[in-house]
Amino acid sequence: MKQFRVLLAALAVSLPAGFGHADDHSGFNGVWHLAAKQNALVTSTGTAPPLIVAKGTTDDTDRCLPNGIPRLFLRGTPFRITVGSTMVGEFFETDHAFRLIYLDTPHYDAIAPAYLGQAVGKWDGDTLDIDVNQFNEVTWLDNTGLPHSDKLHLTERLSLDRAGKLHDLITIADPTDYKAPWQTELTFTRSAQTTLAEHYCLKEKGLL
Amino acid sequence: MRLIRDCLFGLALLGVGAPALAHHSAAAYDRTRNLTVGGTVKEFKWANPHTWLYVMVPDGKGGSDLWSFEGGSVSVLARNGWRADSIQPGQHIRVICQPNRNGSDGGGFIKVIFDDGSSLHIGVI
Amino acid sequence: MKFFHLALAGSVVLGFPAYAQVSPSTPADVAGVPAQFLPNSKVGPGGFAPKSTPAGYKVNPDPRDFTGSYVNGEGGAPPGGAPPGRGGPPPSGPPPGGSTLPANASAACLPTFGGGAYPVHLISSPGRLTYVEEENHRLRRIYIGGAHPADAQPTFGGDSVGHWDGRTLVIDTIDIEGRDGAHLLERWTRQPDGSIAIVTSNLDAKGKAIGAPTDSTLVWRPDLSFVEDICEDYGEAFGAGYGGGK
Numbered sequence: 120m121k122q123f124r125v126l127l128a129a130l131a132v133s134l135p136a137g138f139g140h141a142d143d144h145s146g147f148n149g150v151w152h153l154a155a156k157q158n159a160l161v162t163s164t165g166t167a168p169p170l171i172v173a174k175g176t177t178d179d180t181d182r183c184l185p186n187g188i189p190r191l192f193l194r195g196t197p198f199r200i201t202v203g204s205t206m207v208g209e210f211f212e213t214d215h216a217f218r219l220i221y222l223d224t225p226h227y228d229a230i231a232p233a234y235l236g237q238a239v240g241k242w243d244g245d246t247l248d249i250d251v252n253q254f255n256e257v258t259w260l261d262n263t264g265l266p267h268s269d270k271l272h273l274t275e276r277l278s279l280d281r282a283g284k285l286h287d288l289i290t291i292a293d294p295t296d297y298k299a300p301w302q303t304e305l306t307f308t309r310s311a312q313t314t315l316a317e318h319y320c321l322k323e324k325g326l327l
Numbered sequence: 328m329r330l331i332r333d334c335l336f337g338l339a340l341l342g343v344g345a346p347a348l349a350h351h352s353a354a355a356y357d358r359t360r361n362l363t364v365g366g367t368v369k370e371f372k373w374a375n376p377h378t379w380l381y382v383m384v385p386d387g388k389g390g391s392d393l394w395s396f397e398g399g400s401v402s403v404l405a406r407n408g409w410r411a412d413s414i415q416p417g418q419h420i421r422v423i424c425q426p427n428r429n430g431s432d433g434g435g436f437i438k439v440i441f442d443d444g445s446s447l448h449i450g451v452i
Numbered sequence: 453m454k455f456f457h458l459a460l461a462g463s464v465v466l467g468f469p470a471y472a473q474v475s476p477s478t479p480a481d482v483a484g485v486p487a488q489f490l491p492n493s494k495v496g497p498g499g500f501a502p503k504s505t506p507a508g509y510k511v512n513p514d515p516r517d518f519t520g521s522y523v524n525g526e527g528g529a530p531p532g533g534a535p536p537g538r539g540g541p542p543p544s545g546p547p548p549g550g551s552t553l554p555a556n557a558s559a560a561c562l563p564t565f566g567g568g569a570y571p572v573h574l575i576s577s578p579g580r581l582t583y584v585e586e587e588n589h590r591l592r593r594i595y596i597g598g599a600h601p602a603d604a605q606p607t608f609g610g611d612s613v614g615h616w617d618g619r620t621l622v623i624d625t626i627d628i629e630g631r632d633g634a635h636l637l638e639r640w641t642r643q644p645d646g647s648i649a650i651v652t653s654n655l656d657a658k659g660k661a662i663g664a665p666t667d668s669t670l671v672w673r674p675d676l677s678f679v680e681d682i683c684e685d686y687g688e689a690f691g692a693g694y695g696g697g698k
Contacts, residue, residue: 145578148577183684184684201575201577203577204519205519205520206573206575208582210582215591217584219584219678221677230406231410234680235680317607317609319608320684358491358493359491359492360491361476361477361481361482361491362474362476362477363475363477364473364474365472365473366473402586402680403570405679406679421473421481423477423482425489438482440481446484448485449485449486451486451502452502
């Protein structure tokens, strides 16, 4: 933690006016990827997710429909976190997707269910608490076909450990598709990439 | 290798800089007048990148013609109160539009009036 | 009979056949539609004006913090964004399992450079400005204090570097896909009401100005929140579509 604060202080010296306060949470900024390749979400207890419906079999991302959350973290591509004063952005190479996590606000009026849901968050010290709802039913939770309904509600706790790894502790609640809420944790390390590549699925799959 | 079409598409959007006229060709519709068109809904296509409204309009000779109206995109309309099920096939409606400049049956729809007097219109956000 | 003759005469004048239910719109017909969509609108051709910044929101005292939600101001594209389809009805979308998408819809799903009618969300963070446009979930990243990489390739968002000139962010963009050799220079300055005034110049590959600079505004809209726009899905997320999905 001391190293982290020293790093923040060093950043503070080099930043333009307006940034560099110790509580600007800029430690999350940068490009990240999964510490280890992963296709399936694993519960924190080691048991299988308490599914009460069948897994999905047709992968709609093959025809360029969007990946959802947390599946976007499992596609083998990096993502960038950008911390702003009133919102935090997560930008994914896959699908050129992004989600904006609005800070210190309750969920706002839904226009329609979304592939990535609607995320709001607040800082709890150096941990970012994220609350996500208003998902549509189209996506899978992971690459193996774990489904979810539009009742899906995620809470995430995003934090850095002393070694500088990023952890996303995700609680998945979906009374339609799962017997009970369950937890899973994703671990990320910094990517060697400093920029994200542009990917346009329709073009790359020759569907133009 | 870029497709010729993509190049032309990009050039057509060149405009004069960031926001001005970056996308929509204003030339498609006659913006000097609005037309009110009554008929029976064939389909309301709530889809990206544009919504579409297909209406069978009596031709005055006992038959009817298909008019095609193009609208804004889903999120823009949704912010103005429209939903996927706002307009049903078989409903009689009046469509207020900016007619196609080339004279074909249709235009850009800006408002729909239902027989019970209720209505939906586009708006800015 | 007289009505029929009148209608016929009127329709000849208008250039339409004698439709019983086609007529010029009356004021009652267009009630409720914002004036800028009506004939004789004062808003310039192709332009529209969004709602203004609502009252009651506190502007961030740091003039270099652009974080927030905005809408392109007067002079931007009309609502809808993508150009109309090239004649005929739109595609009904590919069947599940994937197949060739009709050309006009997919061309419209390709990202393009420049603003439209959709909200824009900005995040200021150390060394960068991230510009997110809802339409087709389009991104621009502006690297502040850096230089264009020597091996920059054209991308849909272009390669943007910026530096501060007092309270003005000067942004230099090259390598915009589809705009070979074009060089865009923008000056972004936040105004007291939270909106951002932008002056844009087009330069040729040698840095010479092409035409006069243009002014535009990103109107600050703290009342707006991000709404997903997924061009690829033909409206499925909103409850309609071509019957695919789970």
